Structures are given as structure tokens and as C-alpha cells.
Amino acid sequence: MAELFEANNFLFLMGGFKVTLEIGFFSIIFSVLLGTMIGIARYLKIPVLAHIAGIYVDVVRNIPCLLCVLIARFMTPLPPTMSGILAMSVFTGAIMAEIVRGGINSVSKGQFEAALSQGFSRWQIVYHIILPQAYRNVIPPMVSQFTTVIKDSSFVWAVGTEELTGRSMILIGRYSDTSHLFAIMGCVALIYFILNYSLSLLARWEHKRLAAKSY
Amino acid sequence: MDVNNPFALYKWQALFDARELFIDGLTTTLEVTVGALVLSILLGIVFGIAGVFPNRVIRALNRVYVEFFQNTPLVIQVIFIYNALPHIHIVMPVLLIGIIGVGVYTGAYMAEAVRGGIMSVSKGQLEAAMSQGFNYWQAMWYIILPQTKKVMLPAMANQAINLVKNTSVLAMIAGGDLMYQADSWSGSNMYYGPAYFTAGVSYWIICFLLSKYINKLEKKAEV
Numbered sequence A: 001m002a003e004l005f006e007a008n009n010f011l012f013l014m015g016g017f018k019v020t021l022e023i024g025f026f027s028i029i030f031s032v033l034l035g036t037m038i039g040i041a042r043y044l045k046i047p048v049l050a051h052i053a054g055i056y057v058d059v060v061r062n063i064p065c066l067l068c069v070l071i072a073r074f075m076t077p078l079p080p081t082m083s084g085i086l087a088m089s090v091f092t093g094a095i096m097a098e099i100v101r102g103g104i105n106s107v108s109k110g111q112f113e114a115a116l117s118q119g120f121s122r123w124q125i126v127y128h129i130i131l132p133q134a135y136r137n138v139i140p141p142m143v144s145q146f147t148t149v150i151k152d153s154s155f156v157w158a159v160g161t162e163e164l165t166g167r168s169m170i171l172i173g174r175y176s177d178t179s180h181l182f183a184i185m186g187c188v189a190l191i192y193f194i195l196n197y198s199l200s201l202l203a204r205w206e207h208k209r210l211a212a213k214s215y
Numbered sequence B: 001m002d003v004n005n006p007f008a009l010y011k012w013q014a015l016f017d018a019r020e021l022f023i024d025g026l027t028t029t030l031e032v033t034v035g036a037l038v039l040s041i042l043l044g045i046v047f048g049i050a051g052v053f054p055n056r057v058i059r060a061l062n063r064v065y066v067e068f069f070q071n072t073p074l075v076i077q078v079i080f081i082y083n084a085l086p087h088i089h090i091v092m093p094v095l096l097i098g099i100i101g102v103g104v105y106t107g108a109y110m111a112e113a114v115r116g117g118i119m120s121v122s123k124g125q126l127e128a129a130m131s132q133g134f135n136y137w138q139a140m141w142y143i144i145l146p147q148t149k150k151v152m153l154p155a156m157a158n159q160a161i162n163l164v165k166n167t168s169v170l171a172m173i174a175g176g177d178l179m180y181q182a183d184s185w186s187g188s189n190m191y192y193g194p195a196y197f198t199a200g201v202s203y204w205i206i207c208f209l210l211s212k213y214i215n216k217l218e219k220k221a222e223v
Helices: A007-043 A049-060 A065-074 A080-105 A109-117 A122-159 A164-174 A178-213 B009-017 B019-050 B056-071 B074-088 B094-120 B123-131 B136-173 B178-189 B192-222
Strands: none
Touching: A007 A049, A007 A080, A007 A122, A007 A164, A007 A178, A049 A080, A065 A080, A065 A122, A065 B136, A065 B178, A065 B192, A080 A122, A109 A122, A122 A164, A122 A178, A122 B056, A122 B074, A122 B136, A164 A178, A164 B074, A178 B056, A178 B074, B009 B019, B009 B192, B019 B056, B019 B094, B019 B136, B019 B178, B019 B192, B056 B094, B074 B094, B074 B136, B094 B136, B123 B136, B136 B178, B136 B192, B178 B192
């Protein structure tokens, strides 16, 4: 067992963890941006764009993450990590779009009309009035989606991208002992758990803080 | 040239010739979906009630189950069942691994949906029912749970769709499901276009029909 807990193996796993974080971080940023843009396009009923966005959401929400991963890896010329980010962003973007839409819908319609009567332009209303309130309402589902992104990033191991799950599988391949296998899988599960659990604690705390601030 | 076109006609022809493979995969996916859906709903109801149970230890059980399965990847869980459990002499066919893996994972989300549904019903209802001579379980079953449907169904619908999509995790343990067949078939001949398209359309149709069905249930619950 002792030979398992050495610096090399630790660094090897951490290398994978870095890729997981990279894919997670960029996919979260891109999918929130994409989801917000789609949310706005559909809210303002921008012609053509709103329709295309609607089709995108309906299609991507109903296909598996793994399919996005395979398509991004084998049908685009992108390198492994980038294709992982593309797949996760496209897949999660559709879900974010629905979350943002829910948030926007929860803002009462009167706000838009009131702002319009005060001389705000449509874009100003969206930026200054609608989005800040919408985001506040969707923090819990959005952050729970963040944890899903980090969990689902393990799907990219299917195309051989060496993120945390992939690295742990490689490590397991080097040791045949039962106790080694359980130790490695336990460690990896713990790493994911700590990361995701802190994220959800953060979300709960932020939600409480904002709830206390609102009137 | 034809070779560079990912959707060239002859690639579709090849896919048609290999249709048995895809139908096999689709069957497996459907079997896992139905099995896992039933398991996840059962677990969801049991652990959902546990989440509002008067006893603190049982409530803690709900938290442990939900937090563990919601915060670790399905891929790790399924690989654990597939790779690690045989070391302690628990060997299961892949179909069963799929049903248990995906079912237990989604069960955690279903439990949260059920718990949220129960908490949306006012506490007075339980007290009123119990004052009328119902015991806890009767009150839960006849009074509380029927009222949770409206809150619970949309959340459960979402999770059911996720479940369908997540059955593709089987492809990572050579589970013979639709995604596995599409991946391995196209991996051997590089005809990615038709294979992924067919798989995508199949998953889309399953999800679409499932959400239509749940919509109908929701409408019925509202009446």
C-alpha cells in the first residue's frame, strides 16, 4: 500500500485534476454566457436568432453529454482538452439557457413596462433591470448545474482525454491489488466530492446572503 | 470528395447494413432506462420521505445518500461497480450494472424532488390527518403524497430526461447500449456522421416521448 502513496502518483493524479478544473472552469464560463445570450434573444424575441436558439436548446437538451463529447472529439480537429471544453459548453449551454429563461420569467412583466416608460432602451432594461434580478433567482439551480459540469467532465475519458477520472483509471491499471483499487477510487471520489460540495455550500451561502439583501 | 463528406451516401448504406447492431443497442438502452427509472423513483420516494422523517438519524441517512451521489460523478460510480466490486466477489451483468448505477445516481435527485414536494405541503395537513386517526404512514400515503404531485412531477420529469441521457455511461464499460454500438461501429470504420446522427435522433425521440408522457401526467394531476 505504501508504494501507492508516493509523490509521483500524487502529481500524476493532480495533473488530471488540473485538466478537470480547466474543462470545468471554461465550460461553466462559456455555457453561462451562451445561456444568457440565448435567454436575452428569446426574451426580446429577436427574429431568426430566437428561433435558432430555440431549436438548439430543444435538440441539445435531449441528447446525451457523451454524444457531444464524441462529436467534438472525432468530428472537429480540436485537441483533446479543447474538444472537451467545446462539448461541455455546448451541452451545458442549452441547460443554462433554460435556467436563465426561468430566472427572466420570474421577474414580473411590469418591471419591463415601468422601465420602458422611464425612457430605458430595451437593451438597458435587460442589462440593468432584468438580468440582475434573474441571476439572483437562479443561483441555486445554476450552481447545481456547475457541479453537474464538473461531474460530467468525467465523460471525456471516453475519448481518452486524461482528466481526473482518466488518470485514476491509468493508475489503477498499474496496480493490481484490490486494496490499491479501492484506495485510488476512494481518493478520486473524495476529490470530486470536496470540490462539488464546497461549490454547493457556496451557493447556499450566497443565496442566503442575497435573500437577506432583497426587499 | 465523397470520402471527406462525413455524411456521404455510402456511409449511410454501411449503417443500414449494420442496423442489427444499432437495434440491439437501442433495446439495451431502453431496458436500462425502464429499469433505472423504476429503481430511481422507488429510491426517491423512500429517501425523500426519509428526508422529512421525524427521526434525526433517518434524516441524516437521506443527506448522506443525496450528497454522496449528487457530488461524485456517475462515471466513477459505474466504473466502481464494474471494476471494483468483482474484487469483493460481487459480479453483475452489465445490464444490471447500468440499471443499478444509473438508478441509484438518479434516485438521489428524485429524493430531492420528493422531499421538496413534501415540504411544499403545509405541515398542518399532516397534523390534521393524524388528529383524525391516521397514522404517520397512512397520512403520508393518502394525504401528503397525492398533494405533492404538482410540485414533484416537473422536477421528476427533468430527472427522467437526465436519466435517459445518462444511460450512455454504459458505453464507458462496454455495456452494449446504443451509444456504445454507435461509438464502436464508427470507431472501426470512421463513419462518424451517420452513427452519431442516428444515435442522437434515437435519444432525442426517447426523451421527447418521455417528456410528452410526463406532461400528460402533469395535466392529470392538475385537475
